[in-house]
Amino acid sequence: MPDHSPVTTDLEPERAYLAAARADLTRMRERAESLDPNRASDGDSAYELAVTLARRVASLQDNPHTTLFFGRIDHADPPPRYIGRRHVSNDAGDPVVLDWRAPVSTAFYRASRTEPMGVVRRRRFGIDKGQISAIEDENLLAADESDSSSAILAQEIERPRTGPMRDIVATIQPEQDLIVRSDVDVSVCVQGAPGTGKTAVGLHRAAWLLYTHRDRLDRSGVLVVGPNRAFLDHISAVLPALGEVRVGHSTAADLVAHARVRSVDSTEAAVLKGDSRMAEVLRRALWSRVGRPTEPLVLPRGARKWRIPAYEVQEIVDELMTRGVRFNAAREMLPRRLAHAVLLRMERAGDSPDDRVQESVARSGPVKKYSATVWPAVDPAQVLFDLWSDSERLAAAADGVLDADEQRILLWGKPARSKGTAKWSVADVTLLDELHDLLSRTPSLGHVVLDEAQDLSPMQLRAVGRRCSTGAITVLGDIAQGTTPWATDSWGTAMTHLGKPEHHLEVLDRGFRVPAAVIDFAARLLPSMAPGLGAPVSVRDNTGELRLVTVGEDERSAALIEAVRSALADPGSVGLIVPDADVTATAKALRENGIEHGQLGVESVDEADHRVQLVPATVAKGLEFDHVVVLEPSDIADAEPDTRTGLRRLYVVLTRAVSSLRVIHSRPLPAELAEHA
Numbered sequence: 001m002p003d004h005s006p007v008t009t010d011l012e013p014e015r016a017y018l019a020a021a022r023a024d025l026t027r028m029r030e031r032a033e034s035l036d037p038n039r040a041s042d043g044d045s046a047y048e049l050a051v052t053l054a055r056r057v058a059s060l061q062d063n064p065h066t067t068l069f070f071g072r073i074d075h076a077d078p079p080p081r082y083i084g085r086r087h088v089s090n091d092a093g094d095p096v097v098l099d100w101r102a103p104v105s106t107a108f109y110r111a112s113r114t115e116p117m118g119v120v121r122r123r124r125f126g127i128d129k130g131q132i133s134a135i136e137d138e139n140l141l142a143a144d145e146s147d148s149s150s151a152i153l154a155q156e157i158e159r160p161r162t163g164p165m166r167d168i169v170a171t172i173q174p175e176q177d178l179i180v181r182s183d184v185d186v187s188v189c190v191q192g193a194p195g196t197g198k199t200a201v202g203l204h205r206a207a208w209l210l211y212t213h214r215d216r217l218d219r220s221g222v223l224v225v226g227p228n229r230a231f232l233d234h235i236s237a238v239l240p241a242l243g244e245v246r247v248g249h250s251t252a253a254d255l256v257a258h259a260r261v262r263s264v265d266s267t268e269a270a271v272l273k274g275d276s277r278m279a280e281v282l283r284r285a286l287w288s289r290v291g292r293p294t295e296p297l298v299l300p301r302g303a304r305k306w307r308i309p310a311y312e313v314q315e316i317v318d319e320l321m322t323r324g325v326r327f328n329a330a331r332e333m334l335p336r337r338l339a340h341a342v343l344l345r346m347e348r349a350g351d352s353p354d355d356r357v358q359e360s361v362a363r364s365g366p367v368k369k370y371s372a373t374v375w376p377a378v379d380p381a382q383v384l385f386d387l388w389s390d391s392e393r394l395a396a397a398a399d400g401v402l403d404a405d406e407q408r409i410l411l412w413g414k415p416a417r418s419k420g421t422a423k424w425s426v427a428d429v430t431l432l433d434e435l436h437d438l439l440s441r442t443p444s445l446g447h448v449v450l451d452e453a454q455d456l457s458p459m460q461l462r463a464v465g466r467r468c469s470t471g472a473i474t475v476l477g478d479i480a481q482g483t484t485p486w487a488t489d490s491w492g493t494a495m496t497h498l499g500k501p502e503h504h505l506e507v508l509d510r511g512f513r514v515p516a517a518v519i520d521f522a523a524r525l526l527p528s529m530a531p532g533l534g535a536p537v538s539v540r541d542n543t544g545e546l547r548l549v550t551v552g553e554d555e556r557s558a559a560l561i562e563a564v565r566s567a568l569a570d571p572g573s574v575g576l577i578v579p580d581a582d583v584t585a586t587a588k589a590l591r592e593n594g595i596e597h598g599q600l601g602v603e604s605v606d607e608a609d610h611r612v613q614l615v616p617a618t619v620a621k622g623l624e625f626d627h628v629v630v631l632e633p634s635d636i637a638d639a640e641p642d643t644r645t646g647l648r649r650l651y652v653v654l655t656r657a658v659s660s661l662r663v664i665h666s667r668p669l670p671a672e673l674a675e676h677a
């Protein structure tokens, strides 16, 4: 007997249970709607209460497109437990549906015949238009090792993709669930080939953490960091669908937006500016702003003048500099320390000054002025401006850290006139963020989910890391998809830059997106650009469709339009991924042929949710489409600064397809891809 057996007899009782659960949810909502926020003790509390109640009412809305539960587990003793997206209880307060994140729900995801966790039967519900359409049972006490595949799971994985990414709460796999439910204080790093569910797992982990540690994380905040706007838009519906609307989403660039980015560094400058050695250069450059006192502090007070000699001020400054506090915190302590030194002199002279005198001395004009001269306020932009435009300052800060050639790379050829007119690069604003943190500690969030982490430079990783310095992080990525010249080759190193050397490394290798025919093709690139990393093993039943179309250059545009039209004949989304340089011409060709489409960019999304999306190759990361049409792989690879990065970019582009991949090219394919073709 197969392990997962379709059940037909229980359909009606289960539908009745669903109807009753829906009625319970309606009652819960009506009760929340009837509560009067004006019963709070004052206006502010009433407002707070009104907001909380509105949120609660919204979270109790029934979604007619889905059911309240997707699974059920039976233990030896009744009652059975129904698992759904949210908790529902009846009038007596007894649970009718359990939230998937509740500890008791864990068994639904993890119980197996080898470890049944007290579960005797797992039931999955097939859902169609908000109604239960199928039931599948798995007997966990069965001894035989027969077919363990689930048709409902297969159906979910095979369904055509339309619109933004959906949650996977009904079909989270045991190895994914282990990551989702890792302890709140554990930082997890997930390495996984394309389509192994890293993003899905990261988002469900955020939802689980918020449910399990609501008080702590609601206060401190949870943030998801992704590569660009198009990606954030793609994933934006997942957490709200799980009832979590208060999770921030940001690109890595927006995290450090201290200035407008108006220039692009050369590759070698960008790599160097992203190198972790820059942290030491910046630290020295900043702290060198603290001056050496040459004059004594003179404080007239009444008939007397109090003097603190320069050497004594120097001792105070030295002590403050070695305390391990941030620059501004130490700077703020200086007037009080000077006042204390004055106080000691007053006492020695027979006075008995109290705390108020110390306070007034610290705030006095001469002390404030003297402090500000010795320890000036510093603007991060000025520090960086001076480093890039003044070779002597740079040499002083970089001595023993960067060699002369490296320093030359960093210096501006034509320095801007001032920090205000300086044209900062992406790497520069990341360095500004480091300087801001050296001045004053960056507040830490409770948890950060960092996606596509392999692409960040060490300095960018530090910027993300300081945003969860007191919390934990979930890092998601794939070394083989690293497409920046500074991409990481080692998760151990990346996690150290993030400030989390103690972490769990997990590997996901079952591919839920890319069908076998497509992954086999893309995986030809792996030995040359990520030796040692394997391709995912596709769990898809559908082996997919791969078409390579070689055409003459003048036929390319027509072939492309033909490929898009043929993709549109099947259900699902169509991604047309082209070299960045071809975006404008391709958009024109689509328009001329009457093919409506959206265009994605680093900063732009398709609000209208067209079926066809035109995607520059550099924006494709993390996205997926039912059908993918790729134009001219060799141009996509050649647009990158080096061969390895080019092949990795191509690997990303080729692994976006759920059902079919069409490759249109007039140039020969890169040799690594063409091999064994």
Ligand SMILES: Nc1ncnc2c1ncn2[C@@H]1O[C@H](COP(=O)(O)OP(=O)(O)OP(=O)(O)O)[C@@H](O)[C@H]1O
Pocket: 156, 157, 165, 166, 167, 168, 171, 172, 173, 176, 192, 193, 194, 195, 196, 197, 198, 199, 200, 201, 478, 481, 512, 513, 621, 622, 623, 624, 655
């Ligand atoms: N357990 C699952 N059940 C159903 N679908 C799943 C499951 N895990 C992942 N998927 C689906 O597989 C697809 C790929 O997932 P996801 O985008 O999270 O992969 P990824 O590892 O982040 O890929 P990439 O490295 O290419 O960005 C998505 O459509 C996701 O919903």
